[in-house]
Amino acid sequence: MMIKYPAVPRYFLLGADSEVVQILKELNAEQGILHGGAPDALDRFVRLSERLDEASPHYKIDLARSDREYKVTLRPRYRGAELDQPISFVPQLQFGDSEFDKEAALRYQEFVDFGGDVELGESHVRSFTVTAPLGLGGYFTGGSLRFSSNREDLNPALNIKLLLVDGQGRIVSSLPGSLTQRISGQAGGMLFGQDLTGFVRIQIRLDRRTHRWKLNLDYSLPSSALPATVLPVLRFLRKAKTPNYLAFSLDGIQIGEPCALPSREVVSEEAFRTVEQLERIQALTSTSFALPRELTPDDYAALLRCIDLIDRGRINAGRQSMIITLSPHRDIETLNSLDLDRPTAMRLCSPDYYEEIAGNRIYFGEANISLRSALIVNKSEFRSALDGSAAEDVRVEVMPVEGASIEVDLLSPTDIRDDTE
Structure with a gap:
């Protein structure tokens, strides 16, 4: 039975209780010439780590290296191992009457009472004694200490x-x-x-x-x-x-x-309402996107227009320019009725009207777009569509003149209304 668990005979019969210290010395000596390069170093480290883990029947021993220091971690091999071979730690601490010392003493007492994490500097650590297996214990003076509870x-x-x-x-x-x-x-x-x-x-x-x-x-x-x-x-x-x-x-x-x-x-009420409105827009248009980290004034204006489209099916989109996609075949009558050189009234049909919030397009479907008086901004693209030389849909940018605005009416507004309305 003991052959199956090599840590048992090594500890009780072969005197492995100080093997950790010996292996750490060997690791320190291993920093000489490595003819095999990195694979040689890794092989030696693995072999010494395996020896280390077999040194105790009570604790599993993990070894890690950071810079030029080695960290040894002991974990119980089984429930109750810490009772069979307990590890004790007895610090000798000192705290003065300054506010700094009083705060440090309070943090340490809260750690003792409830657990958690606390760190004490050299001015508060006089000495400490550790009783631990495998030669890891001893009496130490000075230094700093960091206490951390094990989370279960x-x-x-x-x-x-x-x-x-x-x-x-x-x-x-x-x-x-x-x-x-x-x-x-x-x-x-x-x-x-x-x-x-x-x-x-x-x-x-x-x-x-x-x-x-x-x-x-x-x-x-x-x-x-x-x-x-x-x-x-x-x-x-x-x-x-x-x-x-x-x-x-x-x-x-x-x-x-x-x-x-x-x-x-x-x-804030404003932040909450903004998120609530974004959720409503996404739910009713079946468009999902992550909550923007911030909204520009243009984004917020688009958000309000989306809410109006949902609630009323129509909006006054203001006086900013708008890009409308037109087909040379489907919208030929509309194209022929427009004037390139002077403001004119326009009534266009957009097959897939959308608003944009923080780079995310929210589509509302087919909509009529009315302008009482507007100019064509990108005339060259418009001419291509008018001449029939454009094989694909053309993006036409229109700009209302002073005193006019853009009105948008959804053709199927009930498709995005709340079911309760």
């Missing part, structure tokens, strides 16, 4: 629901998510997770001494996301302010009492 995966994850309640305890908004990891300290621990979109990161600190909890939320929108994906988070954040309160439930059971929220607005 929760399997299965805990279902969490973030709740916003009003002064009467009624739920006004909610956001589901899951807690997937935890860490522990002497006085409690922390749970980590996120909402279902992944935009909101959740951290809950539980204090066993007081039976109180502290909920921290951090959110950031990804570089690429659909408006429909972002909206549930924004709806929740819009109401995450006074006079509402924040609470949460785990697996359907509300935990603790709701806590007060700040009065400041997390998401």
